[in-house]
Each structure stands twice: as C-alpha cells, then as structure tokens.
Amino acid sequence: MTEAFFSDVAGRVPFGGLGGDEDVAYRVYDPDRIVAGKRMEDHLRIAVCYWHSFAWSGADVFGDGTLDRPWLQDSASLDAARRKMDAAFEFFTKLGVPFFTFHDVDIAPQGERFSDFARNLETMVEEAEKRMAETGVRLLWGTANLFSHPRYAAGAATNPDPAVFAHAAAQVRHALEATHHLGGQNYVLWGGREGYESLLNTRLAHEERQLARFLTMVAEHKRDIGFEGPLLIEPKPAEPTKHQYDHDAATVHGFLARYDLLDEFRLNLEVNHATLAGHSFHHEVAYAVEHGLFGSIDANRGDEQNGWDTDQFPNSVDELSLAMYEILRGGGFTTGGCNFDTKLRRQSIDRTDLFHGHIGGIDTLARALLVAAELHERETLSAARASRYADWDGELGAGILEGRETLASLERRVSAGEIVPTGRSGRQELLENRVNAAIWSVS
Structure with missing residues (x-):
C-alpha cells in the first residue's frame, strides 16, 4: 500500500455549492451539471500539470525550496520517481479531475547518459500506465523538457550546435512515443529557449529553418507511429530568452504557413503568456478559433505588477469568461482542455495548499463557463457582430x-x-x- 501524502483530505473533493462553508469543497464546479447540452466536466476537461505541482520544490532564483514535498527526496532515483507518482495520482483522484499533463523529465530521472534516461522513462511510463488503469485518470498531453538542462542554454531546435539539435530530436522521439503509449490526447511543443539573447551572435533565418525542420521531423514521426492526437505549439514572447520565435498566436500562424505546416499543428494557449505578449487571453483564443488553430489552453494568470511569468492560479471570472465564450463559439474543446499550468506561492508551504489553489481555479473556470454559455445561448455578442458586418453580404x-x-x-x-x-x-x-x-x- 502506498503512502498517503495528502491525508488531510479524506476522499474526493465534494461539491458544496455557493452556500457551503467547507474550505476543501467546490463552490461552482459540479462535474455532472449540464451546461449547453454537455456535462461541465466534459466542457472543461481539466488537467493538473506534473511539473509545478509535484516536481517543483518552491525554489526560485533568489532562494531554496520552501514547499513540503517529501517525495522529492533522493530525486535522482527511480524509487523517488515512484513516490512522486504516488503523490500525483493520489492528488488527481482526490481532486476529482479527469486528466494530467507531464514533461518527460518530470516523471523520469535523467541518469548519467541518454540511454539511462530512455530506460528510466520507459520504466516510469509503465508505472503511469498502471496508475491510470487503477484510477481512470487520463493523459491530456505529454511533452519533452528541452529547456532546463545546461545543454539547452542556447536553445534546442534552434541551437547553433547540430549535436544539441540531435539530442533534442532523440528526446522528443521518446516523449512522443511515451505520450502515444499512454493514450495522450495531444502532444505539446514549447520552445522555452527557442529564441535569442543577443542579435550580435545570432543568425535569425538559419535558426528559423532549423526550427521548421525540427517541427517537420516531429510531424513525420507522429505519422510513423500512428499517433492521432494533434501536435500543439505553445506561444510565448520572451523569458527565459530575450525574444522567442513563437511570440504569439499570429506569429506562430505565420511561421506555420511559411513552412507549409498548417495542417500539422494547432495551438496550446496560456493566459500568462498572452498577457506577457501584450494581448488579452480573449484575443489569443479568438485569433486561434477564427483561424482554425485552436487546440487547448493552460489556465493561469500573471500579476500586473510583475513583468514575468508568475503562473498563478486563475481567480478572475471576468478575464476567463470571454475566452471561454470564444471556445464555445468555436465548438468547444475536442482533444484539448484546461490544463492548470500553475504553481503555489512560495509561502504556501503546506501540501493542502495545493488543493486550495486548484479548487479556486477550477471554480473560476466553472463560473466562466456558465457566463460563456449564457452569452452564447442568448447570442448576446454574435447577433451584434453579425449586424455590424451585414453589409458585407450585400x-x-x-x-x-x-x-x-x-x-x-x-x-x-x-x-x-x-x-x-x-x-x-x-x-x-x-x-x-x-x-x-x-x-x-x-x-
């Protein structure tokens, strides 16, 4: 029997309603509530991310980890990886969400050589498969971490060293196959360091061609292994690099069109990345929906007084309602969903705080969905838009x-x-x- 890491929460988080007074209970999110002809759970398709929730100690550039995370002890071992996975699946089931997401290095120790990492990843994929069968929790998407290791300091696909490109390609092959094996519904590519720090030593056009070749190889391998889920690109304007090539939805759209990749990729849009690019999240979702590029979202928020990616839990119904409206207008999620790419504040050190953060964010999304359904069903905005452009049909x-x-x-x-x-x-x-x-x- 595995250790109970979240013993303060006895069972699955209940729906308590707006009048409830329990701290660990949903106020708005009722999975079985029918909204616009579909269960609330099936509309939102909520996922918990592995990296911030279970692989992060609370460390930042100014200080060591602060969070109570016993499963991170001896983190280089497979036993520690199994404990982390035990904690993760205990949390998923008690929170009552249908999906999770992960990077390859979140679940598997890297070892000394790539062959070690590949074996560790294969072992931990088998472990995840067992837990998924036991709990019914599914994989929304997987991805490869091509930004944390020092080898990726100058990027992965856009690195000036083709040996780094080759290592990244090998890593993505295994991560894509792991995602396919686990029944993942999408595969995501985030170019965390695919950009430049200085133009003084950068060949922009060359790096762009490298990135296009890399994405083409990923699309080819997807077809070779029979993976049917969409490939998703996650835009971000900067940080950790000065400039990233996937700046925003429109930039990625232009890139995909330029390299004849529009049929291969869709977008995974994050709230905080949108605001860092100078857009509203509503804008980025609307752009993707209008151009047939919408895939999935990372639900979080930034801080207006901080100019970086704080990945806080969403708490603004106003901000998310219009984005959810555009998603409904576009037909809703298919393979995508609402992934909580979110992390606690470093002072929220208790394990139970992880429940509070997710419960509040999920309730915010649920309320935004209700607002979006009201706007959509009453044609509050669509009728006004149609009237405004009616003369173009004349x-x-x-x-x-x-x-x-x-x-x-x-x-x-x-x-x-x-x-x-x-x-x-x-x-x-x-x-x-x-x-x-x-x-x-x-x-």
Missing part, C-alpha cells in the same frame, strides 16, 4: 471580396455619389454592459 461588400470591384471602379462609384458612407455605432459600452450582466446574473 452587393457592394460581396463585389469587393469576390474581386468584381477594383480601385478604379470603386472610385468611379464614390465620385458619382453612388456610394456614400454613413456612420454607425459600434455600441461597445452596451455590449460591455451585457457581458457584465451575464457575469452578475448566472447561477
């Missing part, structure tokens, strides 16, 4: 978009007084009021 608009009109023909019609623009209100304030009304009214 003779003039269709003629412009279909190429029947030219600069010369339009000039003649305007000069003849046939076309006279008239102003119309965008009614932004009215729509903002209607969104607020939905936030305040849903229950």
Whole structure:
C-alpha cells in the first residue's frame, strides 16, 4: 500500500455549492451539471500539470525550496520517481479531475547518459500506465523538457550546435512515443529557449529553418507511429530568452504557413503568456478559433505588477469568461482542455495548499463557463457582430471580396455619389454592459 501524502483530505473533493462553508469543497464546479447540452466536466476537461505541482520544490532564483514535498527526496532515483507518482495520482483522484499533463523529465530521472534516461522513462511510463488503469485518470498531453538542462542554454531546435539539435530530436522521439503509449490526447511543443539573447551572435533565418525542420521531423514521426492526437505549439514572447520565435498566436500562424505546416499543428494557449505578449487571453483564443488553430489552453494568470511569468492560479471570472465564450463559439474543446499550468506561492508551504489553489481555479473556470454559455445561448455578442458586418453580404461588400470591384471602379462609384458612407455605432459600452450582466446574473 502506498503512502498517503495528502491525508488531510479524506476522499474526493465534494461539491458544496455557493452556500457551503467547507474550505476543501467546490463552490461552482459540479462535474455532472449540464451546461449547453454537455456535462461541465466534459466542457472543461481539466488537467493538473506534473511539473509545478509535484516536481517543483518552491525554489526560485533568489532562494531554496520552501514547499513540503517529501517525495522529492533522493530525486535522482527511480524509487523517488515512484513516490512522486504516488503523490500525483493520489492528488488527481482526490481532486476529482479527469486528466494530467507531464514533461518527460518530470516523471523520469535523467541518469548519467541518454540511454539511462530512455530506460528510466520507459520504466516510469509503465508505472503511469498502471496508475491510470487503477484510477481512470487520463493523459491530456505529454511533452519533452528541452529547456532546463545546461545543454539547452542556447536553445534546442534552434541551437547553433547540430549535436544539441540531435539530442533534442532523440528526446522528443521518446516523449512522443511515451505520450502515444499512454493514450495522450495531444502532444505539446514549447520552445522555452527557442529564441535569442543577443542579435550580435545570432543568425535569425538559419535558426528559423532549423526550427521548421525540427517541427517537420516531429510531424513525420507522429505519422510513423500512428499517433492521432494533434501536435500543439505553445506561444510565448520572451523569458527565459530575450525574444522567442513563437511570440504569439499570429506569429506562430505565420511561421506555420511559411513552412507549409498548417495542417500539422494547432495551438496550446496560456493566459500568462498572452498577457506577457501584450494581448488579452480573449484575443489569443479568438485569433486561434477564427483561424482554425485552436487546440487547448493552460489556465493561469500573471500579476500586473510583475513583468514575468508568475503562473498563478486563475481567480478572475471576468478575464476567463470571454475566452471561454470564444471556445464555445468555436465548438468547444475536442482533444484539448484546461490544463492548470500553475504553481503555489512560495509561502504556501503546506501540501493542502495545493488543493486550495486548484479548487479556486477550477471554480473560476466553472463560473466562466456558465457566463460563456449564457452569452452564447442568448447570442448576446454574435447577433451584434453579425449586424455590424451585414453589409458585407450585400452587393457592394460581396463585389469587393469576390474581386468584381477594383480601385478604379470603386472610385468611379464614390465620385458619382453612388456610394456614400454613413456612420454607425459600434455600441461597445452596451455590449460591455451585457457581458457584465451575464457575469452578475448566472447561477
């Protein structure tokens, strides 16, 4: 029998409702509640990330680890990896979430040589398979950590040394195959150091070609092994590098189009990465949905007073409601979901704090879903958008978009007084009021 690492929580976290007074209970998230024709759990598809929740000690660049994490002792051994996995699956089942996510190095010790790491990963994949069968928890996505080890200081796919590129390729092969073996529903690539620190020693076009070749190889191997889940790219503008090549959704879109990879990849969008890029999360989700690139999300938040990726638990219904609205408008998640790429504050040292953080974030997402469903079902925004652009379905608009009109023909019609623009209100304030009304009214 494995050790109980979360003995303060006796069983699965219950739904207590808004009137409840239990600290370890959901206020809004009721997995079986039907929202817009589907169970709440099936809408949100919540996942807990392995790295921040179980592989992180609370250390930062200014100090050592602070968190109570007994499973991290002797972390280089397989026994420690098994204890960590025991803690993780105990938490997943007690929290009552359907999915988890991981990096390869989160679950397997790296060893002295790559062959050691490959064997360790194979062993721990077998361990994960057993626990998944016992608990019913599934894998939303896996990925390879191509940024933590010193070999990746100058990037992985974009490294000036082709030997590092080769090592990264070998690592991704194993991580992709592990994800496939565990029935992962997606595979994610995050280019944490795929960028530059200084242009003085960087060949931008060369590194971009390297990255395109790397992604092509990943897509080829996906087909070779029969993995059917989407490949997802996670944009981020900077940090740890000065500039990353996957700056935001639009940048990745342009890159994929340029290298004929649009059919191979979709996007995994993170709230904090969006805000670091100078966008709202709503913007990034809307862009991805509009261009057929939406895949999955990392649900977290930053701090407006900090200019870095703080990965805090989401607590703003206002921020997430419009993003969830765009997801519903696009048909909802298919293979993707809401992954909690979140970490506790270093002063939240108790193991039970991990429950408090996730419960609050999950309730925030659940409330945002209810608001989004209200906006979607009542066509609060879609009707206004359709009305605003209705003239593009008329003779003039269709003629412009279909190429029947030219600069010369339009000039003649305007000069003849046939076309006279008239102003119309965008009614932004009215729509903002209607969104607020939905936030305040849903229950």
